[in-house]
Amino acid sequence: MGGMAVPSGPTGRKSSVKRLPIPGSAGTMLFLWHRPWLNRRLRGDTVPLRTRNRNGPGLSSRGTLIVNGPDHVKQVFAGSPDTWHAGECYEIITPLVSELSMLVQDRQEHARSRKLVTPAFTSAALRSYEPMIGTLAEDEVRQWPTGRTFRVQDRMQRVTLEIILRVVFGVTDPARLTRLHALVPALTDVSPVVLMGLHRRSLRPLPPWRTWLASRREFVAVLRAQIAEHRQAGPGARSDVLSRLLKAEVDGDRLSDDELVGQLMTLVMAGYETTATAMTWLVHDLARMPDVQDRARRAASEGDTAYLDAVVKECMRIHPVLALVSRGLSEEAEIGGVRVAAGESVAASVSLAHFNPAHFPEPDRFRPERFLGDAPPPATAWFPFGGGVRRCIGAAFSLLESRLLLRWILLTFELTAPTTGPERAKARTVVTAPHRGGRVIATPRTS
Numbered sequence: 001m002g003g004m005a006v007p008s009g010p011t012g013r014k015s016s017v018k019r020l021p022i023p024g025s026a027g028t029m030l031f032l033w034h035r036p037w038l039n040r041r042l043r044g045d046t047v048p049l050r051t052r053n054r055n056g057p058g059l060s061s062r063g064t065l066i067v068n069g070p071d072h073v074k075q076v077f078a079g080s081p082d083t084w085h086a087g088e089c090y091e092i093i094t095p096l097v098s099e100l101s102m103l104v105q106d107r108q109e110h111a112r113s114r115k116l117v118t119p120a121f122t123s124a125a126l127r128s129y130e131p132m133i134g135t136l137a138e139d140e141v142r143q144w145p146t147g148r149t150f151r152v153q154d155r156m157q158r159v160t161l162e163i164i165l166r167v168v169f170g171v172t173d174p175a176r177l178t179r180l181h182a183l184v185p186a187l188t189d190v191s192p193v194v195l196m197g198l199h200r201r202s203l204r205p206l207p208p209w210r211t212w213l214a215s216r217r218e219f220v221a222v223l224r225a226q227i228a229e230h231r232q233a234g235p236g237a238r239s240d241v242l243s244r245l246l247k248a249e250v251d252g253d254r255l256s257d258d259e260l261v262g263q264l265m266t267l268v269m270a271g272y273e274t275t276a277t278a279m280t281w282l283v284h285d286l287a288r289m290p291d292v293q294d295r296a297r298r299a300a301s302e303g304d305t306a307y308l309d310a311v312v313k314e315c316m317r318i319h320p321v322l323a324l325v326s327r328g329l330s331e332e333a334e335i336g337g338v339r340v341a342a343g344e345s346v347a348a349s350v351s352l353a354h355f356n357p358a359h360f361p362e363p364d365r366f367r368p369e370r371f372l373g374d375a376p377p378p379a380t381a382w383f384p385f386g387g388g389v390r391r392c393i394g395a396a397f398s399l400l401e402s403r404l405l406l407r408w409i410l411l412t413f414e415l416t417a418p419t420t421g422p423e424r425a426k427a428r429t430v431v432t433a434p435h436r437g438g439r440v441i442a443t444p445r446t447s
C-alpha cells in the first residue's frame with residue numbers, strides 16, 4: 001500500500017493486520033457505499049485500507065490505515081497536532097463550511113478557532129440554552145403524526161435544524177427561518193459528484209454547481225445579516241451561540257465577520273444531520289425494544305437524566321453516525337507495527353471499536369447499563385464524537401438535545417415498529433442512517 005509497509009518476520013503482529021477483500025479504488029468505492037457491511041466484516045485489530053483516489057472525507061488519496069484497538073486509537077487522538085492533521089482529511093467539504101472553518105483548519109489556525117469558539121459550548125453556556133432547546137423539542141414532538149407509520153428521520157432533521165437556527169444562529173424572524181429551512185438542506189443534500197466538482201473552477205458555470213453556489217451566496221448573505229443585527233443589538237441582548245461568539249476574546253484576539261460566517265456554517269453542517277441521525281436510530285431501536293422503552297419512560301417521568309443519557313450513549317455505540325475519525329500525517333509514523341508514510345492517513349474506526357467485546361461484553365445487545373456506574377467505557381473504546389484536541393465541540397450540546405427530545409417523545413407516545421423488521425444501516429453522504437428513514441408508529445399515551 002503506497003509507502004505503508006506491513007511488517008513481516010517474528011514480530012507476531014502481521015496476523016493482526018487485515019486487508020480489504022478488494023484492494024485499490026474498487027475497495028475504496030466498496031468501503032464508501034457499503035461501510036456498515038464492511039465494518040462488520042473487518043472487525044479485527046488494525047486494518048490497512050488501500051485507496052488511490054480522494055473519494056471521500058477522511059480518506060487520503062495515497063492510503064489510509066484503519067485502526068480500532070484502544071492503544072492505536074489513543075495514538076491517533078494523542079498525536080501532535082503539528083503532524084497529525086484532521087483538517088486536510090475534511091478538505092473535500094471545504095465548500096460547505098468555508099476555509100475559515102475549524103473543521104478544515106490545522107495547527108495554530110485550528111487551535112485559535114477552537115479557543116474562540118469553546119466559550120460558547122461550556123456547561124454554563126449549555127445551561128442557558130437548555131430552556132429553549134426543551135421548548136423546541138416539546139413543540140416538535142407534539143406535531144408528530146399519530147397512529148400511522150412515518151419516517152422519523154424527516155422530523156428529526158427538521159427539529160435539529162430548527163434548534164441550530166434558533167439556539168446557535170439566534171434567528172427569530174419567521175421569514176428568515178423558513179428560507180433557512182429550505183437553503184440548508186439544499187446545500188447539504190449534495191451528491192459526492194457535485195461535492196467533488198465544486199473543487200473544479202471549470203465546472204462552476206454549469207447547472208448543478210451554478211445553482212449550488214447561488215444557494216451558498218444567499219446563505220452567506222443571510223448569515224452576514226444575522227451577525228450585523230446581533231452586533232447592533234449589543235452584548236447581553238440575547239443568549240445564543242452567536243452572541244457568545246461575538247463576545248469571545250482571547251488575549252485581545254476576536255473572530256472577524258468572515259470567520260464568524262465560517263464557524264456558523266460549520267456548526268450547522270456538523271451539527272444538524274448528525275444529531276438527527278443519532279435520534280432517528282434511537283427512536284427506531286426503542287420502537288423495537290418495548291422493555292428498554294418502558295424502563296426509559298420510567299426514567300423520563302422520574303427525571304432520571306443519567307439513565308436517559310445512558311440510553312442515548314448506548315444507541316450511539318451500536319449505531320455510530322460517523323464510521324471513521326481520521327488524521328492525515330505530515331511525517332512518517334508507526335502505528336500497530338505498521339509504517340505509515342507522510343501524506344497517508346490513519347483512521348480510528350468508531351464502528352469497529354464499539355463492538356470490541358473486551359469493553360462491551362455481548363456487543364450486539366442494547367444495554368444502557370454499560371454507561372451507568374463508576375467505570376464508564378474509556379474514551380479509546382467509545383468515541384462517537386472523536387477525541388483529543390479535535391473532539392467534537394458540540395458533543396455536550398448534542399447529548400443535551402438528544403436527552404430533551406427523548407424525554408418528550410417518551411412522555412408523549414408509545415412507540416411501536418411497523419411489521420417490517422429492523423432497518424439496515426445505509427451510508428448517506430457522510431452519515432450512516434437507517435435505510436428507510438427510521439419508520440415507526442407513535443400512539444398517544446393514555447396514562
Ligand code: HEM
Nearest residue numbers: 102103270271274275278385386387390391392393394398
Ligand atoms: C450525534 C451528533 C454528533 C456526532 C456523532 C458528531 C461527531 C463528530 C466527530 C466524529 C467529529 C470529529 C472529531 C475528531 O476529528 O476527533 C466532530 C467534530 C465537530 N463537530 Fe460534531 N458531532 C455531532 C454533533 C455536533 C453538534 C450538535 C455540533 C455543533 C452544534 C457539532 C460541531 C462539531 C464541530 C465544530 C467539529 C469540529 C471540531 C474541531 O475540528 O475541532 N457536532 N463531530
